[in-house]
Amino acid sequence: MLKLPIYLDNNATTQMDPRVLEAMLPYFTEHYGNAASRNHPFGWEAEEAVDYAREQVAKLIGADPKEIIFTSGATESDNLAIKGVFEMYASKGNHIITVSTEHKAVIDTCKHIEKLGGEVTTLEVNAEGLIDLKELEAAIKPTTILVAIMYANNEIGVIQPMREISAIARKHGVLVFTDGTQAVGKIPVDVNKDGIDLMAFTAHKMYGPKGVGALYVRRKNPRVKVTAQMDGGGHERGMRSGTLNVPGIVGFGKACEICMLEMEEEAIRLSKLRDKLENALLQLEEAYVNGSRDHRLPHVSNISFKYVEGEGLLMGFNKNIALSSGSACTSASLEPSYVLKALGLGDDLAHSSLRFGLGRFTNEEQIDYTIKAISETVLKLREMSPLWEMYKEGIDLNTIEWAHH
Amino acid sequence: MAYSEKVIDHYQNPKNVGTLDKGAKNVGTGLVGAPECGDVMRLQIEVDESTGVIKDAKFKTFGCGSAIASSSLATEWLKGKSVDEALKIDNMDIVEELNLPPVKIHCSVLAEDAIKAAINDYRVKNGMEAIKFEDSVVH
Numbered sequence: 001m002l003k004l005p006i007y008l009d010n011n012a013t014t015q016m017d018p019r020v021l022e023a024m025l026p027y028f029t030e031h032y033g034n035a036a037s038r039n040h041p042f043g044w045e046a047e048e049a050v051d052y053a054r055e056q057v058a059k060l061i062g063a064d065p066k067e068i069i070f071t072s073g074a075t076e077s078d079n080l081a082i083k084g085v086f087e088m089y090a091s092k093g094n095h096i097i098t099v100s101t102e103h104k105a106v107i108d109t110c111k112h113i114e115k116l117g118g119e120v121t122t123l124e125v126n127a128e129g130l131i132d133l134k135e136l137e138a139a140i141k142p143t144t145i146l147v148a149i150m151y152a153n154n155e156i157g158v159i160q161p162m163r164e165i166s167a168i169a170r171k172h173g174v175l176v177f178t179d180g181t182q183a184v185g186k187i188p189v190d191v192n193k194d195g196i197d198l199m200a201f202t203a204h205k206m207y208g209p210k211g212v213g214a215l216y217v218r219r220k221n222p223r224v225k226v227t228a229q230m231d232g233g234g235h236e237r238g239m240r241s242g243t244l245n246v247p248g249i250v251g252f253g254k255a256c257e258i259c260m261l262e263m264e265e266e267a268i269r270l271s272k273l274r275d276k277l278e279n280a281l282l283q284l285e286e287a288y289v290n291g292s293r294d295h296r297l298p299h300v301s302n303i304s305f306k307y308v309e310g311e312g313l314l315m316g317f318n319k320n321i322a323l324s325s326g327s328a329c330t331s332a333s334l335e336p337s338y339v340l341k342a343l344g345l346g347d348d349l350a351h352s353s354l355r356f357g358l359g360r361f362t363n364e365e366q367i368d369y370t371i372k373a374i375s376e377t378v379l380k381l382r383e384m385s386p387l388w389e390m391y392k393e394g395i396d397l398n399t400i401e402w403a404h405h
Numbered sequence: 406m407a408y409s410e411k412v413i414d415h416y417q418n419p420k421n422v423g424t425l426d427k428g429a430k431n432v433g434t435g436l437v438g439a440p441e442c443g444d445v446m447r448l449q450i451e452v453d454e455s456t457g458v459i460k461d462a463k464f465k466t467f468g469c470g471s472a473i474a475s476s477s478l479a480t481e482w483l484k485g486k487s488v489d490e491a492l493k494i495d496n497m498d499i500v501e502e503l504n505l506p507p508v509k510i511h512c513s514v515l516a517e518d519a520i521k522a523a524i525n526d527y528r529v530k531n532g533m534e535a536i537k538f539e540d541s542v543v544h
Contacts, residue, residue, distance in 0.1 A: 307467060308467070309443050309444065309467050309468045309469055309472075310443075311443075311468075311469035311470070312416075312467075312468055312469045312470055312472070312473060315408065315413075315416055315469070315470035316416075327443055327469075336443065346440075346441065347440070347441035347442070347443075348440035348441055351440070351441075351443040383422065384419060384422050384465055384466060384473065385465060385466070385467045386436065386445055386446070386447035386465040386466065386467060387440060387445055387467045388467075389424065389465060397440060400436075402438070402439030402440065402441070402445075403437050403438065403439060403518075
């Protein structure tokens with residue numbers, strides 16, 4: 001039986017896998033020690049559990065366990081990587097290269113760096129959401145210390161060419177940081193094959209708990225260091241002080257282990273479901289996929305339904321289907337998604353978009369229900385849309401003088 | 406954000422969706438908003454020329470649920486009112502009736518603007534001067 005509501009917002013967060021919860025539970029009430037307590041069994045147990053989790057996490061990304069720094073999540077890891085490199089490598093330079101479609105945790109951290117006297121170059125993307133490698137190389141200067149480019153985008157799922165990016169950066173002796181939040185656990189990510197020096201990722205996007213993430217920091221070829229952004233007990237090799245979230249870390253480890261084992265099969269299953277959903281919705285007139293369809297996460301789709309506003313569209317089914325829209329009608333700014341705008345979409349198309357994030361617990365019955373509900377709502381709202389009427393009458397909407405407000 | 410029951414009801418069962426003959430002399434059309442801003446409302450009134458009473462009103466809206474509800478409600482309120490009475494419809498009445506949260510007040514402003522634009526279109530068509538309104542505060 002179909003159980004409602006259906007969750008298709010897995011880029012925002014994921015349901016925790018029951019196997020992860022099971023692994024975590026003993027660490028709340030039985031093995032509750034502080035991993036930094038060296039003098040009694042409670043501490044030893046906790047430390048052992050953290051060490052094991054560190055191995056599980058490292059294995060998923062082809063890293064050494066010593067290269068994993070546990071944090072509170074990807075936002076903290078983004079901050080630690082960028083600010084930490086900026087401080088640590090100040091004598092080498094102050095220039096950072098990033099991309100316009102990054103997550104706010106990277107964009108705003110870079111803005112902070114600018115206030116601190118750093119220089120930031122923001123690369124644009126093409127209509128597919130991909131960067132131009134020549135532009136990247138041209139942007140590198142003697143003062144460049146870091147390239148910060150996300151592995152896969154949270155709104156459109158587009159995957160950047162990490163290996164090519166890191167090859168260019170390496171050639172110029174520049175470090176590579178990537179926000180791997182959406183990619184890790186969903187597609188194969190290998191820090192060595194991909195040439196990554198620092199990578200942020202988080203447990204709750206891969207069926208683990210919220211409030212725990214990691215920063216991968218390369219230890220050799222080259223040995224990378226970041227200046228700690230929080231002072232305290234010197235945990236995590238001095239890069240991130242603060243008592244370790246042992247149950248969270250145990251859950252993160254378990255989540256990584258499951259992804260390692262099941263990712264390949266899961267990606268095949270989800271891409272089939274995603275394609276079914278996408279192809280059915282594209283049967284509607286004037287529906288467009290945003291971003292590259294070839295270089296994309298297997299479980300993500302972002303579609304604009306022209307002449308229908310995204311939030312109004314969501315309202316047609318959001319009691320039963322959890323989705324997000326690129327329209328920001330709920331925010332005071334009324335600004336639609338900057339990611340979609342970076343692809344060159346007009347504000348009207350950006351306002352008309354829905355983001356689908358399928359996940360481990362998505363099944364075909366849910367997809368069939370979603371196709372039907374969305375198709376019906378789009379048709380209903382178009383009957384109500386003055387823009388649709390004008391389009392059908394052959395009126396070019398660009399020739400109308402809109403009352404901008 | 407949860408919508409009020411009244412907004413949901415107007416969204417699910419919108420009143421007076423449709424199109425009147427915009428070429429007709431006794432029909433006034435107001436088209437406000439912009440696609441880039443995420444909301445466009447078209448509101449039309451049909452006036453009984455002998456009595457000056459609005460005998461029909463229709464809308465079409467591109468926008469969020471609150472924008473759809475605001476225009477649906479506006480058409481309900483317009484019917485049966487004289488053109489002069491219709492001018493007195495205030496956006497805050499719509500806010501109150503639909504329990505719109507602060508971030509959605511602009512939807513009601515848009516509906517008020519649409520009413521005024523439709524009335525002015527009707528006036529101009531019938532040899533009257535367009536009324537000058539102060540610019541809306543929101544937007």
